[in-house]
């Protein structure tokens with residue numbers, strides 16, 4: 001096999017223009033790893049945060065990687081080679097994964113490339129019922145939803161809070177999803193629905209038809225009506241947006257209910273929540289092949305659908321990042337390799 005490949009690499013932090021399509025060394029599988037020939041790579045907000053050098057963090061927390069760096073955690077492709085000690089997959093298997101998140105993002109070897117090495121514990125067989133584009137759109141968003149709503153799946157320390165995040169029962173409950181049109185949000189709507197919840201979706205109006213198709217019973221257009229003015233007696237709010245004034249959701253949650261935040265930085269309602277008997281909880285998504293295999297059955301059976309906002313050829317990764325920066329995504333952006 002040729003020892004170079006095409007990849008999109010960063011030689012410095014910055015805007016989308018720092019993404020360079022060029023030759024790079026092809027990685028080789030280390031112990032416990034599998035070499036995957038990439039068919040598609042999904043975009044996620046952390047790709048943009050890393051491209052910019054995590055500018056929103058205080059300087060002492062910002063990464064200081066060795067350039068060049070290849071971005072990308074979400075991949076779907078085909079096993080090309082097996083490293084020593086890896087035994088679960090065979091050459092030719094179609095697989096998908098969220099790779100090395102949140103650990104080891106600075107290894108320099110991400111999914112925006114023709115090949116990537118993945119530890120076999122992070123890998124699952126691609127659901128046969130979906131193509132590589134949908135499969136590459138799933139891993140981070142689906143694992144985020146799975147770990148928030150179904151099963152945390154690990155005992156690692158939680159960077160957001162001192163206690164372990166715990167999912168809550170969903171059957172027969174009313175669940176409001178804010179940011180329901182986005183990558184995490186549209187999957188949260190479907191997983192909550194699958195678990196028997198009545199779902200209220202909050203998104204801008206262009207997503208209404210899709211979200212009703214995906215199972216939302218009610219729809220609130222946040223550009224016209226504030227969610228807290230239109231909903232009441234909610235058991236669980238999943239805020240898949242973050243940012244300012246997340247405390248506003250506390251007023252629509254029943255006592256004993258819960259508020260799950262995908263992006264809790266800036267939340268300041270802990271005292272109010274405690275007084276109201278509302279649990280506020282967050283977790284940081286972690287790579288997990290076994291969970292992708294389990295959640296993949298929902299994708300295979302068509303119970304959960306990965307919606308694709310747009311696709312770009314790998315060499316146009318900078319255009320894909322520009323699309324992501326404009327926001328208002330409907331589902332996922334995927335690079336085709």
Ligand SMILES: NC(=O)c1ccc[n+]([C@@H]2O[C@H](COP(=O)([O-])OP(=O)(O)OC[C@H]3O[C@@H](n4cnc5c(N)ncnc54)[C@H](OP(=O)(O)O)[C@@H]3O)[C@@H](O)[C@H]2O)c1
Nearest residue numbers: 045144179181182183184203204222262263284285328329
């Ligand atoms: N905790 C974790 O480990 C974890 C994991 C994954 C993602 N995240 C975080 O979760 C957030 C969402 O990620 P994502 O991949 O789903 O992003 P995304 O695909 O960009 O989706 C964000 C969605 O929010 C909607 N939105 C924006 N402003 C809104 C508002 N004021 N009210 C309601 N909806 C609004 C957008 O569309 P409309 O405005 O058109 O409705 C868009 O559909 C990001 O901050 C990400 O960093 C955290």
